[in-house]
Amino acid sequence: MSKMASMFRPKKLDLSGFVNTRLIRDHNKRNAFEQTEPERQALRYMIRNTSLPQRVRAQAQLQLSQMHAYTRPTQIKNRCVASGTARAVFRDFRINRFQFRMQALAGELPGVKKASW
Amino acid sequence: MSRTRILDLVKTQCRIFSLNFNPQRLRLGNKILRQRLRGPALSAWYPKKTVSFRDLQNTYKPLGLTTFDEAEDDREEAIQIAKLRGKGRPKKKRTAAESKSAKKKR
Numbered sequence: 361m362s363k364m365a366s367m368f369r370p371k372k373l374d375l376s377g378f379v380n381t382r383l384i385r386d387h388n389k390r391n392a393f394e395q396t397e398p399e400r401q402a403l404r405y406m407i408r409n410t411s412l413p414q415r416v417r418a419q420a421q422l423q424l425s426q427m428h429a430y431t432r433p434t435q436i437k438n439r440c441v442a443s444g445t446a447r448a449v450f451r452d453f454r455i456n457r458f459q460f461r462m463q464a465l466a467g468e469l470p471g472v473k474k475a476s477w
Numbered sequence: 478m479s480r481t482r483i484l485d486l487v488k489t490q491c492r493i494f495s496l497n498f499n500p501q502r503l504r505l506g507n508k509i510l511r512q513r514l515r516g517p518a519l520s521a522w523y524p525k526k527t528v529s530f531r532d533l534q535n536t537y538k539p540l541g542l543t544t545f546d547e548a549e550d551d552r553e554e555a556i557q558i559a560k561l562r563g564k565g566r567p568k569k570k571r572t573a574a575e576s577k578s579a580k581k582k583r
């Protein structure tokens with residue numbers, strides 16, 4: 361298996377809205393993780409299972425560590441859907457704090473109101 | 478209650494609720510199998526592709542139905558103006574010899 365990140369790149373972009381390279385890269389990582397998650401979980405199970413022979417567990421460890429970096433869930437970073445920023449992204453709205461402010465003030469976020477008392 | 482009785486109770490409980498009966502408390506990694514898959518939720522973070530205006534144009538083009546695209550119209554107009562001013566794109570060089578001679582002139 362080659363270690364190229366390009367193998368996780370779809371032929372045609374399946375995203376709409378704001379798009380930049382880093383956002384696409386993160387999207388590819390998410391897809392790669394989704395595809396390999398059962399395999400990863402199976403290996404993780406084998407590693408944690410103390411009733412299995414030590415050799416099998418060590419092999420599972422090796423195999424898991426040799427999987428591509430893109431299939432690792434820790435590689436995934438929540439990015440702003442509207443601007444691609446990776447910092448201060450609200451999980452509930454999937455946008456960063458500045459986009460949140462702009463959209464909220466423009467009344468584009470239902471139920472969000474500027475506090476005043 | 479005796480220990481064997483309690484163990485029997487736990488065993489029945491595990492059978493009913495399809496849990497793993499493990500009285501020795503061995504580390505069997507079953508907590509990994511109990512975890513839910515996070516992939517579908519994670520990969521749905523960014524909005525998926527929807528039908529765009531260009532898709533509509535492309536689907537109706539073979540039928541002979543053309544649409545008005547203001548941006549495309551503006552672009553073609555700008556190109557026409559640039560051509561009139563002599564600022565259009567240079568002619569495409571078709572052969573290797575042509576491109577070589579063009580380079581030498583400079």
